[in-house]
Every structure is written in structure tokens, then in C-alpha cells.
Amino acid sequence: xxxxxxxxxxxxxxxSKCVRECPFGAMRMNGRIAExxxxxxxxxxxxxxxCPFGAISEAKARRWGAADLSAYSGVWVFAEQSGxxxxxxxxxxxxxxxxxxxxxGCRLGAVLLGSGLPPEAAQSLVAHGADEVYVADDxxxxxxxxxxxxxxxxxxxxxxxxxxxxxxxxxxxRSFLPKVAVRSGAGLTADCTALEMAAPAGGGAKILHQxxxxxxxxxxxxxxTPDHRPQMATVRPRVFRAAPPDASxxxxxxxxxxxxxxxxxKTVKRKASGENVDIAAAEILVVGGRGLKKAENFALLxxxxxxxxxxxxxxxxxxxxxxIPASRQVGQTGKTVAPRLYxxxxxxxxxxxxxxxxxxxxxxxxxxxxxxxxxxxADVAVxxxxxxxxPALLKALDERMA
Ligand SMILES: Cc1cc2nc3c(=O)[nH]c(=O)nc-3n(C[C@H](O)[C@H](O)[C@H](O)COP(=O)(O)OP(=O)(O)OC[C@H]3O[C@@H](n4cnc5c(N)ncnc54)[C@H](O)[C@@H]3O)c2cc1C
Numbered sequence: 524x525x526x527x528x529x530x531x532x533x534x535x536x537x538x539s540k541c542v543r544e545c546p547f548g549a550m551r552m553n554g555r556i557a558e559x560x561x562x563x564x565x566x567x568x569x570x571x572x573x574c575p576f577g578a579i580s581e582a583k584a585r586r587w588g589a590a591d592l593s594a595y596s597g598v599w600v601f602a603e604q605s606g607x608x609x610x611x612x613x614x615x616x617x618x619x620x621x622x623x624x625x626x627x628g629c630r631l632g633a634v635l636l637g638s639g640l641p642p643e644a645a646q647s648l649v650a651h652g653a654d655e656v657y658v659a660d661d662x663x664x665x666x667x668x669x670x671x672x673x674x675x676x677x678x679x680x681x682x683x684x685x686x687x688x689x690x691x692x693x694x695x696x697r698s699f700l701p702k703v704a705v706r707s708g709a710g711l712t713a714d715c716t717a718l719e720m721a722a723p724a725g726g727g728a729k730i731l732h733q734x735x736x737x738x739x740x741x742x743x744x745x746x747x748t749p750d751h752r753p754q755m756a757t758v759r760p761r762v763f764r765a766a767p768p769d770a771s772x773x774x775x776x777x778x779x780x781x782x783x784x785x786x787x788x789k790t791v792k793r794k795a796s797g798e799n800v801d802i803a804a805a806e807i808l809v810v811g812g813r814g815l816k817k818a819e820n821f822a823l824l825x826x827x828x829x830x831x832x833x834x835x836x837x838x839x840x841x842x843x844x845x846x847i848p849a850s851r852q853v854g855q856t857g858k859t860v861a862p863r864l865y866x867x868x869x870x871x872x873x874x875x876x877x878x879x880x881x882x883x884x885x886x887x888x889x890x891x892x893x894x895x896x897x898x899x900x901a902d903v904a905v906x907x908x909x910x911x912x913x914p915a916l917l918k919a920l921d922e923r924m925a
Pocket of ligand 1: 811838853854876892895907909
């Protein structure tokens, strides 16, 4: 493996200071000349600074991927579909993509993959902001299959060279976009919560600033991809808002014939899973936490949700306790939700939970602890025993609806 540092044997005096200073044990002496283990080196430059004779220098950055960044232009959105119907996350990304493309002064493209796609699918992407829609309609793309999808998108990237590619951080986006990134020689920032086109600190053309929570949600990290293209990011559903469709918009729909795709497996039969609930799309969420004490008590929340026309969701503590399926989990390692009403019972409001519900329009929280962090995010904070408050609320709703 090539190392990120180079050693000039003519200058090395064999003092072995670099060996002592390297925190990764990547430097060693070969006779009286220092050498570096490329596999262990982490390019921290400690050896470069340590060498008193200037014998060690940073080697030229290993470049794989884009050599000429100016050859890349345009923002792309991967349009996720199921049964020919575009998923809402794609419209959300098109709204953001439009903003990014306008800020950068470039075009917005959408990539649509599938088999037997209805023409209105591509048209709806134009109505939601795309200037071009690249449609690959191929029997190999009938069902989502990671390799075939990655092959298809990588081929289109190689052909058109977009400068940025966005996809939903859904089960599909998460599984195939990393493969596209590797095949395209690019990086990928997963689970972004903010995206912006802005000039880099040293000036120059705008690049994609990709912000996401890091270190357990304790800091927000903004990540750039200055040397490679495309700049690639996944974004969770409901982080951005979709724009209303504009049927008068016009755009180009381009049918793409792809080189042979190589699916790694074939779908023989489809079977729906028992749980078919999408808390990310819910308008009203009734959320239970560890304060519910046991699985049976979720029945109380089910009754409330039924009255309000809502859906039951949960904190990770409740999911980990086995009281409710993981598909109902709100938060950093669950789903990002943005309901009109978020109503919680016995949820403390840990930072990882708040990360997934901050987009809620109106938050009502019930907790017996007046200092529960959830109250900081609440529009209405109810300090009290949920086993008294929830039945009282249910009774009040019954009376109102009687
Ligand atoms: C890497 C990582 C990722 C994580 N991802 C997530 C995630 O995606 N989603 C998530 O939710 N968590 C996540 N967590 C866990 C998170 O840190 C918390 O542990 C979890 O959210 C706590 O769940 P809780 O609020 O239900 O339980 P607790 O923190 O135990 O809170 C229970 C609350 O119930 C209240 N209560 C108890 N009895 C009553 C009562 N009778 N009436 C009213 N209130 C009552 C208590 O005052 C307390 O505030 C993650 C943690 C890590 C380290």
C-alpha cells in the first residue's frame, strides 16, 4: 500500500525520532534509514513534524476519482419509487436539490430506475423541480437489487458527471448508495440533516456543505468533499419539506439504455411483512417511552391514537425492552418524524430521541419529572403521572366526540 509520507534516504540520519513519535507504530528503522508501513500510517504527519532533518514529507495525495473537478456539473436526486409510485422522500430531496442547484447556478437532474414505469412517474419529478429525468427502464431493475441499482447509477454518473448526488437515507438508499460511491471513486456522507452550497473557506466555487450529527448526536459536523466528484449524501425522510408540484413546469425526460447490469440475486417471491406502518409519514404520533413500564400499557396509547387518527411510536428504550417493533422507533437510530402533533408519554427526551422529532410542528409531552429534557422541546409540558393523564385525556376526547 502506498504511504501518505515519503522519506528521503539522503537526508535521514537514523535518529529514529519518527519511530518514537508515531502514535500508530507505522514507522520503523531499516538499518539506519527510517521506513513507513503504509498499511498502519494514518497520515497524521507526526513524523513529518518530528524529523529534525526534514527527511520526511507528505507524499502527493493519492487521487482516485475525479481529476478534473470542472468536468462535473449539476445536482442529482435519486428518485425512489415503489410500484411506479414516487416515494415522498424523493420530492423532499428535489425541493432541496432545486435550492442547491439554483444556488450553484446549475441544473437539477433526477434518476429514475425500474421496469414498466408509468410515464407520469417521470413527469411528477419534473413537476417537483427536475430539469432532466434520466429513466432506466430495464427488467433487471424491476425489483430493488443493490448491485443492479449501484451498476445503473454508477454508469449514469460516469456518463453525465453530476457534481452532487442525493438519495434518501431509506433502506434502499442506505444499502446501494455506498456501492455507487465506491464505484464512482467518491465519498458519501450518510444521514445528513442540512445541506448547503457555499464557497470553501479558502474561496473558490461553491461546494456542498453536508451537515450531520456526530459523536452520538452531541455535535453537528459539516463535511466537505473538496477533491472528488460527485459529492454524495443521503438524507433521512422528513428532514426537508417537499414543494407542491407545478404541473406547468417543463423538463427533459431522457430514456437511458444501460450496459448489462449484474444483480447478485433474483427476487423469487414477494411477501409483505406483518408491520406496514410508516411513522415517518404520520401526521399525528402518540409516542411511548420507558415510563409506560410494560408492553401491555401501550394499549392505552393505541386507544388514544385511534381517537386522534394517529399512529403509535416509541423511544428506543421501549423498543429495546421488546414492547413495540423497531419500525416504530423515533430518533437517531430510528426514524426521523415530522408530524403535525407529537404527543409523548413517559419519554425523557434524550438527545438521540430529540434528533428524530425536532421537525414536529406541535409537541405535547407528559412526564412525571418536571426537569425532563423533553419539556425543552415541548410546546405544552404536562408534569404528571401518565397513568392519570392519558385516561383523563381519553375520557375528555370521548366526551367531546360523543
Ligand atoms: C448511539 C445511540 C443511539 C440512540 N438512538 C436512539 C433513538 O433513535 N431513539 C431513542 O429514543 N433513543 C435512542 N437512544 C437511547 C437514548 O439515549 C435514551 O436512552 C432513550 O431515548 C430513553 O428512552 P426513554 O425516554 O423512553 O426512557 P428514559 O430515559 O428511561 O425515560 C423515561 C421517562 O419516563 C418518565 N416517567 C416514568 N414514569 C412515569 C409516569 N408514570 N408518568 C409520566 N412519566 C413517567 C421518567 O420521568 C423519564 O423521564 C440512543 C442511544 C445511543 C447511545
